[in-house]
Each structure stands twice: as C-alpha cells, then as structure tokens.
Amino acid sequence: MKKIGIDIGGTQLRCAIFDEDKKIIKKIKFENEKNLGCVKNLNKLIDFINMEKINYEFSGIGIGCPGPLDIKKGKILNPPNLVGWNGFNIVEFFQEKTLIKTKLNNDANVAGLAEAIYGCGKGYESVFFITISTGVGGAYILNNKIIGGANSSAAEINNIIINEDKYSHNGLNAGGLEGQCSGTNIARIASEKSNKNLNTKDVFELYHLKDKIAMQVIEDFCENMAKGIANICAVVDADIFIIGGSVAIHNPEIINIIKEKTMSKVHNPQTLKIELAKFEDDAGLIGAAQLI
Incomplete structure (x- = not known):
C-alpha cells in the first residue's frame, strides 16, 4: 500500500505519494492563497488525493504543519505563518474527506525525522x-x-x-x-x-x-x-x-x-x-x- 506525505507551508501546500520502498512516485504543489482560508486551500489537496485513490490504495496520510499544534486532537492552534487557521482540526478534516487514516505533527519535527532516518x-x-x-x-x-x-x-x-x-x-x-x-x-x-x-x-x-x-x-x-x-x-x-x-x-x-x-x-x-x-x-x- 502507498503512503501520502503532506507539507503545509505558509506559501505552499505540497503533497507526495510514496511507494512501498519509500520512494516518491508522484509529487504536486499548490499555492497557499491567504485570501481563500484553510478549507478552500486544503480542498486542493483533498481533490488530488481522491483522484489518486482511483490508481492506488493508501495506508495513511501524514501531515507536517507549522506549530503550535495539538497533535493528540489533530488540531492546528495558532501558527503565526498560517493566519486564520486557528483551531482547525486538520486530521478530522482529511479523514472525513478522504476516508484515509491521517496523522499530524510539527513541520520541523517531520523534516528532522527524515534527516535522522535517511539523511x-x-x-x-x-x-x-x-x-x-x-x-x-x-x-x-x-x-x-x-x-x-x-x-x-x-x-x-x-x-x-x-x-x-x-x-x-x-x-x-x-x-x-x-x-x-x-x-x-x-x-x-x-x-x-x-x-x-x-x-x-x-x-x-x-x-x-x-x-x-x-x-x-x-x-x-x-x-x-x-x-x-x-x-x-x-x-x-x-x-x-x-x-x-x-x-x-x-x-x-x-x-x-x-x-x-x-x-x-x-x-x-x-x-x-x-x-x-x-x-x-x-x-x-x-x-x-x-x-x-
């Protein structure tokens, strides 16, 4: 089964599909348009993932997002680089829209994890x-x-x-x-x-x-x-x-x-x-x- 990695940034939203060998097989990015708000921006990723469900079966979605976060509840708290996203439950949103298990962590944490394991x-x-x-x-x-x-x-x-x-x-x-x-x-x-x-x-x-x-x-x-x-x-x-x-x-x-x-x-x-x-x-x- 394939995995999805998502990187939420202040200016860009990035998404990649990984195969069983942990290699990227498809990658896409969207502009994070501040005037649209979190839901309309994230729907770009949702649409991409739901289209790819036709081609692949996914075991889960991992999301890296600027903090502070409530990781246990899956919520974005009040990140300075994501104005207007305060209190948004991003894990619940992705799970409801894609029906795929989703996990959240801080963007620096996930980048650090990549460097620790593979870098x-x-x-x-x-x-x-x-x-x-x-x-x-x-x-x-x-x-x-x-x-x-x-x-x-x-x-x-x-x-x-x-x-x-x-x-x-x-x-x-x-x-x-x-x-x-x-x-x-x-x-x-x-x-x-x-x-x-x-x-x-x-x-x-x-x-x-x-x-x-x-x-x-x-x-x-x-x-x-x-x-x-x-x-x-x-x-x-x-x-x-x-x-x-x-x-x-x-x-x-x-x-x-x-x-x-x-x-x-x-x-x-x-x-x-x-x-x-x-x-x-x-x-x-x-x-x-x-x-x-």
Whole structure:
C-alpha cells in the first residue's frame, strides 16, 4: 500500500505519494492563497488525493504543519505563518474527506525525522534538527523517534531568548531566536538598517558583494544562531545538529560560520557536529510519510 506525505507551508501546500520502498512516485504543489482560508486551500489537496485513490490504495496520510499544534486532537492552534487557521482540526478534516487514516505533527519535527532516518543523522542516536526559512523551527529526534514533550511543543526553539532586542515577532518572546534569525527577520533588520525594502535573497547577494550593512546583518545572524545552538547543546547534548530550511539550503556557507561561532560557546567543541541538511524541499514530505 502507498503512503501520502503532506507539507503545509505558509506559501505552499505540497503533497507526495510514496511507494512501498519509500520512494516518491508522484509529487504536486499548490499555492497557499491567504485570501481563500484553510478549507478552500486544503480542498486542493483533498481533490488530488481522491483522484489518486482511483490508481492506488493508501495506508495513511501524514501531515507536517507549522506549530503550535495539538497533535493528540489533530488540531492546528495558532501558527503565526498560517493566519486564520486557528483551531482547525486538520486530521478530522482529511479523514472525513478522504476516508484515509491521517496523522499530524510539527513541520520541523517531520523534516528532522527524515534527516535522522535517511539523511545526515543516519546512524546517530540523537539528532537535533534546525530549520531556518520564513520562521525558525527545531526537532529533537532520539533513536529515530520524535521527542514531543508533555504538550507536543518540545524543540520549539523559535521562542528561545538570545539577546535583549525589544522586537517581538508574531507575539513570540522579545529577543527570541525567530525574531533575530528567520529569513523574514534577516530581511526586516537589513531593511531597517539600510532604509531599503530588501528581501532575504537581496541581503545575501549584498553580503557576497561585501556590502557593510549586509555583512553586519549576516554576522549578527550567525552569532545569534550560534547562541541558540549553544543553549540547545547545553540541554540535550545531541550527537549531531543538522541545519535545513531555505535560508540554509540556498546559503550553505553560513554553516561553517555558525559552527565556528558555536564552538567557542560549548563545553566540548571538539565533538560538536553541525552539518547542512541532506534533503531540500522534500524533507517535510519524506518525514510526514514516516508518521504512518
């Protein structure tokens, strides 16, 4: 029987069908149109799945979605990147519309699970995965199992306080990791300092051109991310840290900079392993299918 992996993002909805060898045999993506709301957007995925039921028999659907979530109830709570989706029971919705067993977990958790089982974390007992894209997320995988904590919110590292900046991003802690290190906030900080309207790609292009403002913004970003990793390391002491997400995947040079800065902040720098994620866009799909 085939499995379905779904990756819910702030801008895209992605879906893949996996065969019995865990290989992707079909993949599709849709724009997540904010003006449509959750039901109309998700109906695009529902229609695709129900059409594919003609061709395949499915054992289940796994969904990776931005948190916070109530995983036990299958509900989306109040994710900052999915405005208007608050309180929506996505598991119930998919099960009713497709008649296929459905499981839900945090998008960072499922991407981390993919990296732990099949990617850079393969063979390690404890893996900490960090994603840097529109937001910042984390996942702690121990013996190929997601460690969710009492409220399924373990590794929600976006709220770690790493400096005294007073900016609060989407209601998170002022000086929090997401407010300082997400792609959104790299662009925000650079735009404020330069009095220009810049996106994340612009900032890194200027960084490579040795623009002084961009260089300082990326230097601060790497320093703040190193502080975050050092704090995590002091708590979980993972065998390996894996960094993914669009910011890292498209700018892999930041990995060594972050590692060098982190080494000066941890007890055992000689054993610190920080690597770029193996999987790019497909990590969330692969990990979501592993929920089944």
